[in-house]
Amino acid sequence: MSSNLNQMNWVSRSLSAVWHPCTQMKQHESLPLIAITKGKGAWLYDDQGRVILDGISSWWTNLFGHANPRINQAICEQLEKIEHVMLAGFTHPPVVQLSEKLSALTQGNLGHAFYASDGASAVEIALKMSHHYWRHQNKPAKKKFVCLHNGYHGETLGALAVTDVAIFREAYGSLLQEVLTAPSPDARLAQDGETAEDVAKRAATDLETILSKEHQNIAAIIVEPLIQCAGQMAMYSPAYLRQLRVLCDRYEIHLIADEIAVGCGRTGKFFACEHAGIWPDFLTLSKGISGGYLPLSICLTTDTIYRAFYQDQTKHGFLHSHSYTGNPLACAAALACLEIFETDNVLEKNIERSKDLANAFAWAKIDPRIEHWRQQGMILAFDVRTGYLKNPNTFPREMFSASLQEGVLIRPIGNTIYVMPPYVLSTNETIELGQAVQRALEQVLA
């Protein structure tokens, strides 16, 4: 087979055999599917010899570039020892070390790590554990969950129930548990000269109205600390998280911090909750924790929760499992990432990288067609004023395609353009990213 024929094949073979995620497959009649055959650093290489700068860390997972030699080596070394063993009745060094490290990163506040594979499963674990904890306290009525408008927590049925993004929920509404939805503290909702902190206070006051009425039936509230990522990168003041902690304590409700997207340094600190100086009762991690290498998710929790399950009867334990719980290769990748954070002073260096990012996208700050320019650490976003969009429905796809033509991968959400690059971009690569997005936007809006 000629290599050209082979190349053509990946896309057509994929379209006939692979059902791609989060995709209306019919759109691939006009939107080209891209076959990636190689990655290196922040760059993806396709089967046509094109190179693409990964501006969104491959769906927010990648931290230290593709084919990172140190993470590759850690996985290879672990592969020589043990690829997988069940975690019930057995343990292994990588899962022990990782759990200890995460506990230390929370200063022991969240000293117990329960493992799963995907982010949504970690959310399911937090929801189930919370309700089960209240049963242990003889409060079985505490079974409702509060979530925020515009929040996203994954797409399995439990996680989707606490998700408030219409397009993901619509078709499945009748399958989902009822939840209470509180206002989002999204700073873009400021009215009449309100600051981000004012919006946060207003949202917290509205939340308290719900909690004061319903707290006897509420197990937990789940939030994405600081940034509702899938909700168009809605950023909010850490004041909201501080108030949330107070309210959860006042009304005996668990706080679940879903840091699946915002954890692992994205916001400038390792955990986004650290910006508010609070710890939740449950903290979920996935995406970046394995450096974007392997499916790994974790629900961290407190001694108090753990001890409530520590009893004589089997059924009083937390009888939840996934086959690949705590996979050693995934844990080895995560340990390699945590080591890179330490040895390379990543959080400190990211301060410079986030300044680079701000400079590279300074053009958008002064463009009259753009509003709500915002940045938190390694995430930068802005909204194109809807009046300038020819067709709001097709804008994300057009922008995605135009950016690819310019050699960068971005994936706008609605009228929000954002970048969330891996922590390996050089200053020049960051400038390249900013310029390519600018050129693509000019084309799409022209």
Ligand SMILES: *Cc1c(COP(=O)(O)O)cnc(C)c1O
């Ligand atoms: C991506 C995401 C999830 C779901 O993780 P999956 O691995 O896709 O199941 C949950 N919560 C947040 C905040 C996310 O961004």
